[in-house]
Amino acid sequence: MMSKQREQAFGRNVLPKQSERSFVSYLIETYNDKTLIMLTVAAFVSLSIGTWRDYSSSHPPDEPRLGWVEGTAILLAVLVVVLTNAINNYQKEAQFKLLNSKREDRVVNVIRNGQERELSVFDLLVGDILILEPGDIIPADGIYLEGHNVTCDESSATGESDTVKKTPLFGTDRADCYLLSGAKILEGVGRCIIVAVGENSFYGRMMMAMRGQNLEGTPLQIKLDSLAEQIAKIGFAAALLMFFALVFKYVVIHSLRKQWPSGDEIASTLVNIVIQTITIIVVAVPEGLPMAVTMALAFATTQMLKDNNLVRVLSACETMGNATAICTDKTGTLTENVMTVEQGMIPFRCVFDYQEASSKNRWATQLKNAQNTQLLIAQGIAVNSTAYEGENDRGEAAFIGSKTECALLNWIKLLGYDFRQLRRDSTVVEVYPFASKWKSMSTIVQLKSGKYQQYTKGASEIILSSCTYYMDENGNKKKMNDEITKQWQSTISSYANQALRTIGIAYREIPTLPKPEQDGQLPLDNMTLLGVVAITDPLRPGVVEAVRAFRKAGVFVRMITGDNIDTAKAIARTSGILTKGGIAMSGPEFRSMTIEEQRKILPRLQVLARSGPLDKTIVVARLQEQDQVVGMTGDGTNDGPALKMADVGFSMGITGTEVAKEASDIVLMDDNFNSILKALLWGRAVNDGVRKFLTFQLTVNIAAVVLSFISSLTSSTTESVLTAVQLLWVNLIMDTLAALALATEPPSEQLLLRKPVSRNAHLINFSMMKMIVGQAIFQVIVNLVLLYQGNELFFLDGSKDGKVLRTMIFNVFVFMQIFNEINCRRIDNTTLNVFQNITHHSMFIIIQVTVIISQFLIVTFGGLAFKTVPLTASQWLVTKNAPDSIIEYV
Numbered sequence: 025m026m027s028k029q030r031e032q033a034f035g036r037n038v039l040p041k042q043s044e045r046s047f048v049s050y051l052i053e054t055y056n057d058k059t060l061i062m063l064t065v066a067a068f069v070s071l072s073i074g075t076w077r078d079y080s081s082s083h084p085p086d087e088p089r090l091g092w093v094e095g096t097a098i099l100l101a102v103l104v105v106v107l108t109n110a111i112n113n114y115q116k117e118a119q120f121k122l123l124n125s126k127r128e129d130r131v132v133n134v135i136r137n138g139q140e141r142e143l144s145v146f147d148l149l150v151g152d153i154l155i156l157e158p159g160d161i162i163p164a165d166g167i168y169l170e171g172h173n174v175t176c177d178e179s180s181a182t183g184e185s186d187t188v189k190k191t192p193l194f195g196t197d198r199a200d201c202y203l204l205s206g207a208k209i210l211e212g213v214g215r216c217i218i219v220a221v222g223e224n225s226f227y228g229r230m231m232m233a234m235r236g237q238n239l240e241g242t243p244l245q246i247k248l249d250s251l252a253e254q255i256a257k258i259g260f261a262a263a264l265l266m267f268f269a270l271v272f273k274y275v276v277i278h279s280l281r282k283q284w285p286s287g288d289e290i291a292s293t294l295v296n297i298v299i300q301t302i303t304i305i306v307v308a309v310p311e312g313l314p315m316a317v318t319m320a321l322a323f324a325t326t327q328m329l330k331d332n333n334l335v336r337v338l339s340a341c342e343t344m345g346n347a348t349a350i351c352t353d354k355t356g357t358l359t360e361n362v363m364t365v366e367q368g369m370i371p372f373r374c375v376f377d378y379q380e381a382s383s384k385n386r387w388a389t390q391l392k393n394a395q396n397t398q399l400l401i402a403q404g405i406a407v408n409s410t411a412y413e414g415e416n417d418r419g420e421a422a423f424i425g426s427k428t429e430c431a432l433l434n435w436i437k438l439l440g441y442d443f444r445q446l447r448r449d450s451t452v453v454e455v456y457p458f459a460s461k462w463k464s465m466s467t468i469v470q471l472k473s474g475k476y477q478q479y480t481k482g483a484s485e486i487i488l489s490s491c492t493y494y495m496d497e498n499g500n501k502k503k504m505n506d507e508i509t510k511q512w513q514s515t516i517s518s519y520a521n522q523a524l525r526t527i528g529i530a531y532r533e534i535p536t537l538p539k540p541e542q543d544g545q546l547p548l549d550n551m552t553l554l555g556v557v558a559i560t561d562p563l564r565p566g567v568v569e570a571v572r573a574f575r576k577a578g579v580f581v582r583m584i585t586g587d588n589i590d591t592a593k594a595i596a597r598t599s600g601i602l603t604k605g606g607i608a609m610s611g612p613e614f615r616s617m618t619i620e621e622q623r624k625i626l627p628r629l630q631v632l633a634r635s636g637p638l639d640k641t642i643v644v645a646r647l648q649e650q651d652q653v654v655g656m657t658g659d660g661t662n663d664g665p666a667l668k669m670a671d672v673g674f675s676m677g678i679t680g681t682e683v684a685k686e687a688s689d690i691v692l693m694d695d696n697f698n699s700i701l702k703a704l705l706w707g708r709a710v711n712d713g714v715r716k717f718l719t720f721q722l723t724v725n726i727a728a729v730v731l732s733f734i735s736s737l738t739s740s741t742t743e744s745v746l747t748a749v750q751l752l753w754v755n756l757i758m759d760t761l762a763a764l765a766l767a768t769e770p771p772s773e774q775l776l777l778r779k780p781v782s783r784n785a786h787l788i789n790f791s792m793m794k795m796i797v798g799q800a801i802f803q804v805i806v807n808l809v810l811l812y813q814g815n816e817l818f819f820l821d822g823s824k825d826g827k828v829l830r831t832m833i834f835n836v837f838v839f840m841q842i843f844n845e846i847n848c849r850r851i852d853n854t855t856l857n858v859f860q861n862i863t864h865h866s867m868f869i870i871i872q873v874t875v876i877i878s879q880f881l882i883v884t885f886g887g888l889a890f891k892t893v894p895l896t897a898s899q900w901l902v903t904k905n906a907p908d909s910i911i912e913y914v
């Protein structure tokens with residue numbers, strides 16, 4: 025059947041879209057807040073009392089009827105607050121949704137219409153033949169057709185962590201040929217036919233059932249939530265205190281005067297006091313605090329995707345900001361993973377170097393005597409690899425699979441062999457795919473004679489040590505001796521010192537099929553060494569600079585690689601990871617040390633070569649014991665535990681197995697080391713953004729509450745200088761808008777100039793504290809001075825019920841917040857220039873300009889609601905500069 029028809033009949037491998045949450049539900053969610061509801065009730069009470077007084081008989085007929093204004097204005101303010109917050113939440117959610125869909129996409133290898141190709145999992149169809157390798161997570165339900173040793177971990181489906189051995193459908197023993205989606209392939213290679221996709225697959229059904237479950241907060245969110253709660257309690261207490269103080273004052277004044285106002289006047293004053301109290305609560309409750317983190321995270325994670333960091337676990341983003349150590353792989357991360365066979369010795373004494381034009385011909389001539397060897401090598405490489413030539417996901421023809429194998433396949437292609445033909449000509453009976461644990465791969469084929477032949481390729485020292493024979497320059501099998509071994513060794517290290525990756529190629533003939541050892545590895549002994557090839561893999565551009573940047577930022581970079589120690593050292597030296605006095609050693613050596621010795625050596629350990637997945641976990645454990653925050657990269661299935669254990673696990677988007685990705689917090693979409701630096705930058709930016717916002721928020725909080733408190737207690741009408749509606753506007757500036765403005769600053773290189781902040785450091789550090797308290801005191805003093813001395817100061821006619829002065833104070837207060845917000849951009853003491861990089865931060869500028877314009881409109885046209893009067897140009901100037909003039913005055 026054509027794939028179109030299959031798609032129509034069975035659908036694509038996607039789950040139906042989650043029913044969209046309507047905007048109204050966001051509105052309801054935001055409005056569902058105690059203080060907002062209280063405020064609404066109070067507003068309605070004020071509205072009814074106000075209207076009632078307007079039309080009551082005692083209302084003076086010549087005065088305008090304005091009793092309804094206050095209540096309506098508050099209702100409008102509540103509406104604006106709810107709307108802005110809901111819009112924010114809605115957008116934030118949309119960003120996370122985008123991230124989620126990206127997170128699920130990946131490529132799989134399939135055979136469709138007889139053609140091998142790479143496809144997006146979403147395009148997998150029933151009837152496709154899927155190619156499976158160790159580390160894959162089965163993307164749809166399938167039936168195992170053919171393969172070797174396929175073993176699955178179905179714990180995600182059954183909850184039991186037993187490994188299940190699968191047998192092919194047409195095998196001798198048809199016990200279990202079902203491959204469940206969601207299960208992991210632990211070992212073996214194979215092919216299966218897809219029988220159920222999307223919603224109909226096992227995994228799909230499970231995911232559908234789990235829909236709608238929510239994530240828990242990140243550590244920063246949890247910290248902020250509890251801080252917000254504490255502040256809210258204090259604010260609540262302050263508001264309550266104010267309420268009783270105002271009521272007490274009102275009662276005392278009137279009982280001293282022995283003259284009580286009319287009942288409705290008392291009622292309206294009481295309602296006013298209640299409204300003021302609730303407004304103070306609204307201002308004091310820092311509802312924007314937890315939101316600021318989510319917003320910063322939503323912003324950061326979507327931006328990080330552009331920097332090729334796919335954040336799987338939200339908290340990783342902020343944790344990365346505190347990282348003190350990075351452990352990175354070499355191949356593909358520091359290097360480009362563009363591999364080409366460049367040099368080699370095949371067989372003994374026949375050397376070639378593709379950099380040298382004449383060398384190739386010389387090698388060809390030498391090889392003439394050993395044609396059989398060349399064929400053996402070509403067969404070995406063709407049969408003993410899982411890479412293939414096909415279409416990549418962009419539809420271009422390419423070698424697909426392990427880059428090392430691609431390089432080898434390409435090499436034999438250049439030598440004139442057709443690897444497909446070679447594969448077709450041989451009968452493969454067993455495959456032991458490459459595993460980092462063993463550092464080799466073997467395939468056993470049955471010869472026409474009925475005997476078996478084993479091809480093995482892998483890390484050259486390991487292959488060398490398992491060989492008792494070697495092929496000499498004439499194509500004769502000879503016994504190894506010490507001298508020959510030395511010669512091979514020196515060849516290998518001369519390649520390795522040039523930062524080349526060496527692969528040993530060997531074979532042996534065996535009469536019967538060998539039994540794997542305990543750990544599943546094929547015994548490697550009595551092999552014949554055919555030769556060693558050396559593969560280049562250039563350093564990625566920018567790595568040297570990135571390593572330097574990490575060092576400046578106080579983050580220690582270590583290389584943990586499976587490659588040869590000399591190769592590793594050479595690369596580490598050129599990339600700047602290995603420095604004078606630094607230690608490079610091999611994984612087995614490190615593993616055999618005592619914990620004490622490991623701890624001692626760790627601060628200087630920069631390269632760990634020939635390491636296995638276990639070494640990674642050891643390094644993470646030792647580092648974490650020293651309270652380090654560790655970022656660790658990994659690509660293989662066995663790297664899973666180390667990735668999980670690390671504070672931030674990075675998996676490779678291109679070469680990483682699905683299992684590694686699942687265990688990781690962040691997927692490096694381009695496998696690139698430089699992207700880890702980007703993650704550090706963003707991590708620091710998120711932490712900083714939240715701190716900036718916190719500083720700003722607390723300053724305004726304290727200033728507004730204290731000012732209202734003092735001014736209302738001292739005023740004759742028990743009214744605060746800042747009216748309820750004005751305060752609500754201030755609250756909008758400082759909560760929602762400031763969170764947007766301060767928590768979304770794109771990172772700048774400056775963030776890399778300072779040492780990491782401890783993860784356990786208090787959210788509010790000393791310099792923030794100084795800033796908060798200093799600013800708040802300053803603001804309160806300025807406004808109080810204006811309140812009591814303003815009329816003389818600005819030569820105002822105080823008799824006009826002080827409206828101009830009050831408007832000016834309101835204006836001064838808002839402008840002080842705007843300046844304060846600019847100040848809060850730099851809280852890290854690295855520079856005093858608060859305008860640094862402000863041009864890169866368009867969101868900040870947009871919001872500030874919006875606030876200034878709105879303030880102008882409010883003052884000029886919003887008089888009714890905000891109780892303001894239009895100011896003259898000079899009064900505007902004065903309010904903007906008032907803080908300075910006050911300083912002069914004082």
Ligand SMILES: Nc1ncnc2c1ncn2[C@@H]1O[C@H](COP(=O)(O)OP(=O)(O)OP(=O)(O)O)[C@@H](O)[C@H]1O
Nearest residue numbers: 353354355428458460463465481482483585586587
């Ligand atoms: N497909 C393969 N078949 C056989 N041998 C391989 C294959 N891929 C790699 N090797 C050999 O095994 C060694 C270890 O590989 P491993 O994947 O553990 O680490 P690596 O790729 O060299 O480095 P890193 O751990 O930094 O990514 C390699 O140096 C190489 O010699």
Ligand SMILES: [Ca+2]
Nearest residue numbers: 306307309310
């Ligand atoms: Ca608030």
